[in-house]
Amino acid sequence: MSEMHTLHVFCLFDEQFVLVQALLCSSSNLNLTVTAILLKMYLNLPFLSQFFLLTVVVKAVSDLCLHKMGGNLYQRIQQECERHISAKLQSLVGQSLDLVVFLSMVEKCWQDFCDQMLMIRGIALYLDRTHVKQTPNVRSLWDMGLQLFRKHLSLSPEVERKIVTGLLELIERERLGEAIDRTVLGHLLKMFTALGTYAETFEKPFLERTSDFYASEGLKYIQQWDVSDYLKHVEMRLCEEHERCTLYLDANTRKPLVTTTEKQLLERHTSTILDKGFTMLMDLKRVDDLKRLYTLFARNRPAELIAKFLDEKLRAGNKGTSEEELEGTLDRVLVLFRFIQGKDVFEAFYKKDLAKRLLLGKSASIDAEKSMISKLKAECGSQFTNKLEGMFKDIELSKEINDSFKQSSQARTKLPSGIEMSVHVLTTGYWPTYPPMDVRLPHELNVYQDIFKEFYLSKYSGRRLMWQNSLGHCVLKAEFPRGKKELAVSLFQTVVLMLFNDAQKLSYQDIKDSTSIEDKELRRTLQSLACGKVRVLQKIPKGREVEDEDSFLFNDEFAAPLYRIKVNAIQMKETVEENTSTTERVFQDRQYQVDAAIVRIMKTRKVLSHTLLITELFQQLKFPIKPVDLKKRIESLIDREYLERDKNNPQIYNYLA
Amino acid sequence: MMRRSSGRKSDQLVTGSAAVNSTAGGSDLLRSASSKTVSKEIERIDQLFYTYFDRSSSLIGPEGIEAFCSDLDVEHTDVRILMLAWRMNAERQGYFTLEEWRRGLKALRADNLGKLKKALPELEKEVLRPQNFQDFYAYSFRYCLTEEKQKSIDIDVACELLNLVLGFKFRPQVDSLVEYLKKQHEYKVVNMDQWMAILRFCNEINFPLLDNYDADLAWPILLDCFVEWMRGEQP
Numbered sequence: 001m002s003e004m005h006t007l008h009v010f011c012l013f014d015e016q017f018v019l020v021q022a023l024l025c026s027s028s029n030l031n032l033t034v035t036a037i038l039l040k041m042y043l044n045l046p047f048l049s050q051f052f053l054l055t056v057v058v059k060a061v062s063d064l065c066l067h068k069m070g071g072n073l074y075q076r077i078q079q080e081c082e083r084h085i086s087a088k089l090q091s092l093v094g095q096s097l098d099l100v101v102f103l104s105m106v107e108k109c110w111q112d113f114c115d116q117m118l119m120i121r122g123i124a125l126y127l128d129r130t131h132v133k134q135t136p137n138v139r140s141l142w143d144m145g146l147q148l149f150r151k152h153l154s155l156s157p158e159v160e161r162k163i164v165t166g167l168l169e170l171i172e173r174e175r176l177g178e179a180i181d182r183t184v185l186g187h188l189l190k191m192f193t194a195l196g197t198y199a200e201t202f203e204k205p206f207l208e209r210t211s212d213f214y215a216s217e218g219l220k221y222i223q224q225w226d227v228s229d230y231l232k233h234v235e236m237r238l239c240e241e242h243e244r245c246t247l248y249l250d251a252n253t254r255k256p257l258v259t260t261t262e263k264q265l266l267e268r269h270t271s272t273i274l275d276k277g278f279t280m281l282m283d284l285k286r287v288d289d290l291k292r293l294y295t296l297f298a299r300n301r302p303a304e305l306i307a308k309f310l311d312e313k314l315r316a317g318n319k320g321t322s323e324e325e326l327e328g329t330l331d332r333v334l335v336l337f338r339f340i341q342g343k344d345v346f347e348a349f350y351k352k353d354l355a356k357r358l359l360l361g362k363s364a365s366i367d368a369e370k371s372m373i374s375k376l377k378a379e380c381g382s383q384f385t386n387k388l389e390g391m392f393k394d395i396e397l398s399k400e401i402n403d404s405f406k407q408s409s410q411a412r413t414k415l416p417s418g419i420e421m422s423v424h425v426l427t428t429g430y431w432p433t434y435p436p437m438d439v440r441l442p443h444e445l446n447v448y449q450d451i452f453k454e455f456y457l458s459k460y461s462g463r464r465l466m467w468q469n470s471l472g473h474c475v476l477k478a479e480f481p482r483g484k485k486e487l488a489v490s491l492f493q494t495v496v497l498m499l500f501n502d503a504q505k506l507s508y509q510d511i512k513d514s515t516s517i518e519d520k521e522l523r524r525t526l527q528s529l530a531c532g533k534v535r536v537l538q539k540i541p542k543g544r545e546v547e548d549e550d551s552f553l554f555n556d557e558f559a560a561p562l563y564r565i566k567v568n569a570i571q572m573k574e575t576v577e578e579n580t581s582t583t584e585r586v587f588q589d590r591q592y593q594v595d596a597a598i599v600r601i602m603k604t605r606k607v608l609s610h611t612l613l614i615t616e617l618f619q620q621l622k623f624p625i626k627p628v629d630l631k632k633r634i635e636s637l638i639d640r641e642y643l644e645r646d647k648n649n650p651q652i653y654n655y656l657a
Numbered sequence: 658m659m660r661r662s663s664g665r666k667s668d669q670l671v672t673g674s675a676a677v678n679s680t681a682g683g684s685d686l687l688r689s690a691s692s693k694t695v696s697k698e699i700e701r702i703d704q705l706f707y708t709y710f711d712r713s714s715s716l717i718g719p720e721g722i723e724a725f726c727s728d729l730d731v732e733h734t735d736v737r738i739l740m741l742a743w744r745m746n747a748e749r750q751g752y753f754t755l756e757e758w759r760r761g762l763k764a765l766r767a768d769n770l771g772k773l774k775k776a777l778p779e780l781e782k783e784v785l786r787p788q789n790f791q792d793f794y795a796y797s798f799r800y801c802l803t804e805e806k807q808k809s810i811d812i813d814v815a816c817e818l819l820n821l822v823l824g825f826k827f828r829p830q831v832d833s834l835v836e837y838l839k840k841q842h843e844y845k846v847v848n849m850d851q852w853m854a855i856l857r858f859c860n861e862i863n864f865p866l867l868d869n870y871d872a873d874l875a876w877p878i879l880l881d882c883f884v885e886w887m888r889g890e891q892p
Contacts, residue, residue, distance in 0.1 A: 610874060610875035611873070611874075614873075627873065628878060628881070631875075631877075631878050631881075632878060634875075635850065635877055635878065638850050639808070639848060639850070645850060645853075645875070650853075650854070650857060650875060651874060651875050653875075
């Protein structure tokens with residue numbers, strides 16, 4: 001009890017003077033002597049009396065706030081909290097005790113801090129509601145406490161390091177089969193989450209440690225054990241890591257953790273597992289082991305991988321492969337394709353990659369592309385390839401549009417000189433959807449866009465043109481002191497580089513303000529220009545990551561053997577976000593397809609039992625799906641009043657027109 | 658034969674509900690007398706209404722209901738109040754209109770508090786009749802939809818309501834369901850379909866054996882999950 005109360009009690013003693021003053025001038029009838037005695041007696045009082053006194057102090061706080069002394073009080077509380085937190089964290093320095101003991105000390109320190117801050121907040125609620133709310137840039141008492149804790153923790157790096165090392169060590173012990181105190185672990189990880197440092201301080205080293213751990217474990221066991229035992233072990237490990245995320249890790253860690261584990265235990269040993277075990281398991285008809293093998297490998301998303309493999313083959317720069325060889329590869333891929341479930345996933349990734357190849361001019365051969373499409377058509381029917389063929393049509397049509405634009409009177413009279421532009425006009429629906437990305441274009445490009453738009457709309461009235469900035473690419477003529485170059489760059493890179501026509505040095509913020517490019521995209525763009533292989537800009541200070549305080553300089557020293565230089569590889573590379581959104585879209589699409597199928601069936605049948613509806617759905621739907629997912633969609637349709645459950649027989653659904 | 662018997666039947670009808678049906682010339686007196694009693698009854702029912710009603714809205718509002726409940730010696734959260742609301746077919750939670758009030762009290766043949774108190778056990782019996790209970794159960798859900806276009810109720814409200822309307826009939830089921838609903842994170846609300854399925858579940862499924870529950874049937878997923886949880890909980 002006394003430990004719980006120390007903090008706010010000494011807070012109050014320090015505030016005595018202020019409090020007493022306030023109490024005197026407030027309308028309260030308490031006087032100085034009474035207050036002082038009350039405060040001094042406070043510590044020795046039983047709980048109920050403390051509670052009584054609490055109301056007096058709460059009143060004092062509100063009086064202070066009413067007399068505009070809230071700011072003063074806030075500062076005093078902050079000072080006291082800081083002194084206390086700093087002392088508490090300092091007391092942890094040099095505690096070279098046993099790791100488990102150390103962690104529980106930290107846990108105690110954190111729990112006390114939370115209790116005390118909550119109590120202070122309770123007492124000074126009025127302060128939070130008035131002074132804090134009315135004053136800009138002042139944190140609530142709770143946030144102020146967190147910020148102080150964060151500050152003083154980072155001021156004792158030894159303590160922080162020991163906590164993290166301790167946590168990692170504990171988890172490793174658990175992986176090695178030891179029982180550990182998960183509660184302490186959970187509390188300390190929640191502490192990092194509350195302080196907002198979880199990802200940076202804990203998650204990053206944790207994933208690295210995990211990767212190392214499973215790398216060596218994988219190497220050891222794959223040699224020592226037979227494939228069947230190894231696979232069982234992998235299955236168990238994945239299950240354990242899953243459980244770890246529900247027990248004490250932050251939920252966001254699940255995805256990267258599982259990926260890391262899969263990578264080290266499965267991906268790295270794929271060929272060994274197949275060479276060593278597949279034929280043996282097949283010969284011995286070990287169905288259970290084969291099933292395990294299949295499920296484990298299926299976790300690595302075969303549909304997506306096949307699409308990526310094709311992208312690699314069909315992309316330009318794939319030298320040394322003859323037309324026949326390529327054709328042979330495509331045929332073999334198609335055999336594999338026949339066996340994958342979830343062809344919609346394949347389609348989504350194939351389409352996304354095809355779009356990039358076509359739009360960025362990176363396709364190795366249009367003939368090979370078309371050959372692949374016709375193979376897919378023969379395999380899955382024209383419905384599957386409709387949109388893919390539409391993409392090719394758009395590209396051809398765009399060529400004609402560009403030609404007639406160049407000959408149009410608008411183009412001949414109004415276009416700014418020194419720029420040449422070609423436009424791909426894409427039909428929404430054929431192509432993948434791209435998130436709209438803002439960018440402030442240089443004046444010349446804006447003029448060009450407007451003239452093209454005017455021309456296009458005069459030819460095809462009633463259409464709507466939307467510019468997809470993230471797909472644009474340009475060739476820039478650059479004069480470096482050491483020679484003239486042509487740079488193949490993305491539109492975003494162009495917009496950034498053109499700023500350096502008028503400036504030698506720009507800060508990150510300057511560039512952000514002038515281009516309006518979204519933060520993450522801008523960092524990627526600057527990284528590609530100043531931290532990659534081709535450095536046309538210099539970053540100050542040097543380093544891999546782009547920080548808010550960085551500045552950028554035009555690189556006077558730039559030299560390269562070739563005249564034409566490609567800097568826009570970043571456009572071809574798939575980002576994590578892109579991958580996630582493609583996958584999510586496939587699943588979203590599946591939901592729509594299920595909904596549509598249910599409505600279609602019910603529209604013709606009007607009345608149908610649950611069992612028959614499920615059976616029909618399994619016949620109609622082309623992707624793997626669980627009965628529970630179908631139930632979910634049925635329930636959603638009931639909710640949206642497309643269907644109703646029959647009043648007399650709950651196993652029957654009625655269609656609602 | 659036929660004629661005579663049908664004649665008797667209609668005779669019975671007339672006497673049975675003389676107040677409403679009698680049109681024979683000789684019963685004029687009777688009619689005016691009985692319509693007098695009827696209007697007296699309505700008058701008293703109305704009077705009772707006006708002792709609790711709120712002048713500004715001309716309804717009995719939450720405060721009026723509270724006063725009414727305390728005069729009845731019944732908690733306003735008592736299931737019998739909900740039953741009364743069902744009898745009145747009250748539309749809006751916490752409010753009675755004059756029309757609803759008349760409908761309910763007339764059906765219970767109660768025109769003062771004393772009679773109403775005595776009518777409550779009868780009302781309970783009526784609600785518990787199988788053909789009425791499902792209607793009452795569905796009504797209790799609709800009664801909790803207080804906002805416009807609201808189609809589902811919060812888990813907390815649903816738990817309270819289950820205790821209130823099913824608790825006395827299916828105590829073990831309700832206890833387990835409430836425990837499950839409070840600890841799960843999947844659902845934040847319960848909709849009418851799920852609500853009605855819960856009653857069906859209580860009526861049809863052996864509890865706590867659950868041996869005749871089949872998740873392949875059209876049970877809502879909420880109940881599939883509940884059963885799965887129950888099966889995992891049991892040793």
